[in-house]
Amino acid sequence: MNEIDKQVKPTFLRSLRFRIMLILVIMGFMPCLLATNVVIGRYRSRAIQLRTMNVRNQGDILCNLLMSEDYLDNLDSAVINGELTLISNIYNGRVMIVDGDYRVVRDTYDLDTGRTSVSKEVISAMSGGGAETQYDAINDYILMTFPLHDEDTSDVNGVMLISVSTTEIEQMAGILENWGMFVTGMVTLIVLVAGYFLAGLLVRPFLTVTRAIEDVTDGYADDAISVPDYSETVQIIDAFNRMLGRIRTMDQSRQEFVSNVSHELKTPLASMKVLADSLNSQDDLPIEYYKEFMQDITGEIDRENKIISDLLSMVRMDRKADSMKIEECDIGGMLETIVKRLKPIAAERRISISLSAPQTVRANVDDGKLSLAFSNLIENAVKYNHDDGWVRVTLSTDRKYFYVYVEDGGPGIPADQIEHIFERFYRGDKSHSTAIEGTGLGLAIARQAILLHHGVIKVNSREGQGTTFQVRIPFINAEN
Ligand SMILES: Nc1ncnc2c1ncn2[C@@H]1O[C@H](COP(=O)(O)OP(=O)(O)O)[C@@H](O)[C@H]1O
Ligand SMILES: [Mg+2]
Known part of the structure; x- marks a missing residue:
């Protein structure tokens, strides 16, 4: 319990519900933000492009007019002055005309008229740089230069400069941006609320599972529980029910054992x-x-x-592997000691016990536990035997295992009893279990001891012919 408590502190930030909400919000918020930015960016560049095109067209027309009217020599042309004012009004801009001596001869703002202008745009246009357009995003205006060519020589003898403000485009973009923010905010809010409930819906089965498990733990429910909401919860519940089944079996066998x-x-x-x-x-x-x-x-x-x-x-x-006292033992010697101890008892009923151990077998085992196992097997072979009968104990090995066979020519074990003989307190059929003393624990102990050595025990028996117990134990036993 403590381990689990330490692992996860159940806070809202760690909850599945919060994670699901977070994902949903990110999934709603990100596309909105992206769309807003893309749309506004596109709008801005397109609007500026259009504005530039329009102004340039108008400017070109005006240029032609200026030259055909010979405006630089005839600044009083009412037609052209009218055009200039019109353009500057329509585009909320300023038109300046500079003559070949870099003197501003006309300024629709009337600020620089008569002054000399040597801005780099003017110089570039004068020296044959051609028409140019510059967009100043910081100060929100577009500046265009139009070189004025002499009709005959096509020399540049003046420059027209048109600057138009783009403030209103920026204002529009700002409005769009605000709208985008508003929509994004609304979407986020809606997703947050919807996500809260949706996530709640999704995690509800887990709460149901928890409650069902708690009911079992607190003793309100006795039977297997069921939460058939999702295949995942079914899996959890299945696993839990299996565990519950095991606990019940263990509890039952404990009760049986005590009784x-x-x-x-x-x-x-x-x-x-x-x-x-x-x-x-x-x-x-x-x-x-x-x-x-x-x-x-x-x-x-x-x-x-x-x-x-x-x-x-x-x-x-039962105390498992940690109580094992593993040491190197001579298995043949161990069997010999057991056989020597049982011989007098066998002799009372003229039963012969033979031991054949062709070579010395040394293995890392728990001497006490394994001796107990083998002596239970050999004792049984003597106990459940005819007078004048025989018992044969054989030890053999290969590279990985050693094998011990305990054979007898006794009455054998009826087929329907074989599956029970390793159970605690189980004794063979009543008639002989009263005649022959025993507790019914011997084989249970032997089997447990052999399992602790990672070994296997098998029995072969035929009624009326005798019984063979086969034990196989691996040599590698030193670890656990
Ligand atoms: N070699 C054997 N021949 C015939 N029956 C046997 C043999 N070994 C064990 N059994 C049967 O298995 C039962 C369980 O054996 P065991 O657990 O050693 O208990 P116990 O010997 O105290 O009865 C015995 O009561 C007997 O019926
Ligand atoms: Mg016994």
Whole structure:
């Protein structure tokens, strides 16, 4: 829990809802801004282009007129003066005419009349630079020069300068810009509001999922939950339900285990109580009775002890890999010790145990745990056997694994019981499970020990012919 808490602090800025809104707003805002800028830029350049073209046409016509009327020598021409005033009025501009001596002979603003003008535009036009147009974006005007050619010699003997203001174009662009901003703002606002609700709609299933999981956690809901809104939520819920299933199975098997343990522990106690009660309820019993009953009671105590020590071994196995005491062991030696210990018990029923270990096999294993596993297998082979029977233990290896086979010629395991024999407390069919002592934990312990060594255990059995347990364990075990 703590790990998860540390990972994500649930703030609004981190929420999916906010991210979706942000994306939507950017997607609405950016195109508006771009469109506004493009449109205004295009408008401005087109308007200036048109204005320039118009003025230049008018200027050309005026130039021709000036020259055909010989205006520089005849400044009083009413027709031309009228034209000049007209042009300057229409385009809100200024027309200046400079003669061959760089003297301003006419200025519609009447500011520079009579002065000398040596601006670079004038000089350039005078020295044959031709007609020119300049746009001054900072001061908002267009300046055009028209060289005045002598009709006969085509020498330049004067210049006409027309400057027109572009302020109104800029004003128009400004208005458009304001509109663009307004529209962008409105769009952003609408997208923000719509995005808020849309994003809310999109993330709602997640909230439903959370609530459903919380209901299960708090114990309001017991069954598998379902949020069929989207395939994603279905996936989350599926995964959650699977996990829930596993937890329930684990819980169930824990409960079963506890009730099995209690039952198993109570059985010997109940027998002891019966034995003790029957002694108590009768007076003047001969001493032999007491001895016999006491022996039975001792037997039950041994049984209780065996169950408890098996339980402890199993709990130790459950503690997983970190409790492993791995060291290099001689597996053949280990099997020999076990066989030597069991031989006297086997001999009571004239059962022979043979061990064949062709070469020395050394492996990194947990000696205690693995010994317990093999001794449970060999003990079973002796226990579930006929009198005068046989048990064969074989050790072999290849490069990656070592193998231990425990074979017996006993009665075998009925096919329908084979799948259960590794379960905790499972004992074979009732008739012999009462005759032969045991706790039903031996194979569960053996299997757990072998799994801790990354090994495999398999069983082959045929009723009436005998049983073989095969164990395969890899050599690489030193790590975990
Ligand atoms: N070699 C064997 N031959 C026949 N049956 C066996 C053999 N090993 C185990 N079984 C069956 O598997 C059951 C479970 O074995 P185990 O877990 O060791 O418990 P226990 O030996 O205490 O009964 C036994 O009760 C028995 O029925
Ligand atoms: Mg056993």
